[in-house]
Amino acid sequence: QVHLVESGGGLVQAGGSLRLSCANSGSIVHFNIMAWYRQAPGKQRELVAGISSGGSTNYADYVKGRFTISGDSAKNTVYLQMNSLKPEDTAVYYCNAQRIGTYWGQGTQVTVSS
Numbered sequence: 001q002v003h004l005v006e007s008g009g010g011l012v013q014a015g016g017s018l019r020l021s022c023a024n025s026g027s028i029v030h031f032n033i034m035a036w037y038r039q040a041p042g043k044q045r046e047l048v049a050g051i052s053s054g055g056s057t058n059y060a061d062y063v064k065g066r067f068t069i070s071g072d073s074a075k076n077t078v079y080l081q082m083n084s085l086k087p088e089d090t091a092v093y094y095c096n097a098q099r100i101g102t103y104w105g106q107g108t109q110v111t112v113s114s
Contacts, residue, residue, distance in 0.1 A: 001026040002103045004095045009108030016112070017083045022095030022105055024076035032100040034071050034078040038091035040112075045094065049080060063089075085112045 003026040008019050015064050020036065035050035049059045049069035057069055066085075071078035078095060095105035 002029060002097065004097060004103055004105035004112070006093065006095045006105040006108040008035060009093060009110045011113065012085055013083060014087055014112055014114050015084050018085065018110060020080040020082065020093055020095075020108060020110075022078045024097070026040075028074075028076050029099055031073060031076065031099050033096075034073070034076075035096040035098075036078070036080045037094045037096055038089075039094070039107075040080045040088075040091040043091075046067045048093070050096075051078060082110070087112045087114045 002024055005025050006022045006023055008021050012018055033050050033052050036048040037045050038048050039045040047060055048063055051057045051069045051071050054074040066083050068081040092107040093110050094107045097103045
């Protein structure tokens with residue numbers, strides 16, 4: 001059983017930083033990819049950043065240079081360091097893990113005030 005749990009969201013002023021964490025509190029599995037998505041009110045869920053089990057990373061253009069994804073595939077953990085936050089980064093951020101199936105966390109709210 002996979003159970004992804006996110007933490008680290010909150011309220012921050014524009015220009016500030018937050019670090020999101022995600023861990024699998026269930027049985028450890030070998031995920032091919034772990035990633036962060038976000039969904040703002042009235043918008044579709046979108047990919048923010050992903051990391052493969054081999055350590056390759058990819059980022060959405062709008063976070064390149066500001067966000068950094070890292071993780072430990074053996075421990076089923078993934079992190080998102082978010083710097084230089086902007087009001088438009090306000091969203092619910094979801095942890096995602098992919099193996100044969102796709103798994104989602106419950107989400108953590110990030111609010112950036114101007």
